[in-house]
Amino acid sequence: MKAAFINKYGGPDVIEYGELPDPKVNSNDVLVRVKAASVNELDGVVRIGGYKQFVKKFPHILGIDFSGVVEKVGSNVKNISEGERVMGYPIIHDNSCEFCKSGMEHLCLSLAIVGREIDGSYAQLISVPSGNVIQTNLGYVQAAASQLSLLTAWHALTKRVQLKQGMKVFIWGGSGGVGTFAIQIAKLLGAEVITAAGEDWKVSKLKELGTDFVINYKEQDVVGEVMKYTGGKGCDLVFDSIAPGGTLSTSVRMVKKGGTMIVLGTGVKESDLISINLRIFYVNYITMHGTLAGSKKDLLEATRLIRDGKIKPVVDSVMKLEEVREAHRKLDEGKKFGKIILDTS
Template sequence: MKAVLMTAAGSPEVLQVQEVPNPAVPVGNTELLVRLVAAGINPIDTKLRSRGTFYPDRTPTILGCDGAGIVEAVGASVQRFRPGDEVYFCYGGLGAHQGNYAEYTVVDERFVARKPASISFAEAAAAPLVLITAWEALYERGRLEPGERVLIHAGAGGVGHVAIQLAKLKGATVSTTVGSEEKADFVKQLGADHVIFYKQTDFVQAALDWTNGEGVDLAFDTVGGETFHKTFPAVRVYGDIVTILEPDANTVWKTARQRNLRIGLELMLTPALLGLEESLQHHAEILEQCATWIDESKLKIHVSHKFPLKEAAKAHQLIESGSVTGKIVLLISDD
């Protein structure tokens, strides 16, 4: 099969299309052989490519956590799927297990969800990591409740654009930061109630004005760096802030402590890194629920760019530019 191999840590040019052996057909277990149609591109992919994977002794490796495709064969113990079923999932790509920049992969049925019927494989492949991240950050780390006010940073981004929609589905009121009029129009179409142009406006003051000086109930940081600790005064006393980035060593915690904020750290890769199979099954359950919402037209996945498999390096260059709206996808076959 054709696959994009990461031959070493480094620039996007280390991603090379090569012929590699097909995965073994599952026999006597709960695994699925999936013919991949599309693979999502995420910032974690570029970080692993530039710094090295979590398992550097296993290079060369195939990156790509997100995949969507068609079940080709099933193990003897598989209960939920059969050949021909369309699926999507977030599995592999961290160095230990094959990722999805390839024509085929093998994944346990417990970690797979049925692809939403109403969207393309490209849209489905773009969805898993960002949906799970936003779901866990808002619903589990942030304990979002109906009627609460939420500040979501970078609402036009991959995680941000689904976070806006998940917050609205929960019954929250949403404010979000963007960098352009085009992105403002985009997030308003997703349901954002209040838009902050962070390049021209102090987002903290804007959030306080929006909440009559009280602060938001929950802030969701998808940017990191200074944005994380600068957000502390925008959150109400005893409120929540969740970040998907590791707090900087120079983070000033004084305001967070004074306001008695509850700090949430969200890393949806934890189950894969620690081998937590029940949590990986929970991820599949999240994707099943989101698939229902997608097919009910309550949730949308925005794909801004599509690249053929052989142009994975160009896709990495684009996502590293930092100006992408929505998601980027690799197209592996024509289905």
């Protein structure tokens, strides 16, 4: 099969494109002929070696999200049939720990991730445990764009916190995969959404997406603008998916008294550790939630909204699998808006 893979860590140029053996299908696995795969920030982190403790061997195929058609099922698989159209669920889980039994597979004590611990979706074929595919009637591009990013945003805004009508929410990284979904979900739930971007073309697109107030962080003081917009009170919720980028200390200053922060990322290196002043937390009675992906039930709930036309995946571009290096350059340089999709057909 054709695949995009790495044999060493580094920038986009370390990604190779070529032939690799077809994956094996164990008794509990499903073999999927991949039609589309999306490019995630986590793919870039794996590529640079941020998760080298989890990558078991080279060559390693990148890619978390995928959609396609089931080509073969293992002898123990009963709930999935050959020929079915499926999308991926990215969290590999054991179905036996206390979290899995309570429907929180994303907190599994044996947690692994497609494209990190096992070979991923940048390939014509992928073999995954049967619990990591879901039947879908979404188009291949739609389905590939609506997995880890959608799951993360939906779980964060509906399970870790409960947004209510009229709340003011600041969303960092609004032009990314998670951010574009988070904006739409927040608006659907009746919130007032504020975000920031560093380029005018992204500001325009964020307004088109429905954002109520967009700040150009290269030209304006984000905290000052937020305070003016909220009448000096601050936001009910700050949604911070880029905390390792130095936004956390800014986020704390934008939360209103008694407000909430939700943090989706902490980086992978010791240099990503951030110092914050805890005094502001107890003086202003701020609550902080950490969050990680979501359950399979969450993904089913969220994709139902796409099927019903209430939200939509924002697709920056569709590129051929052999153009994967260019896709990762766009990812690294922040030149995308929404999801980049790789056509693997």
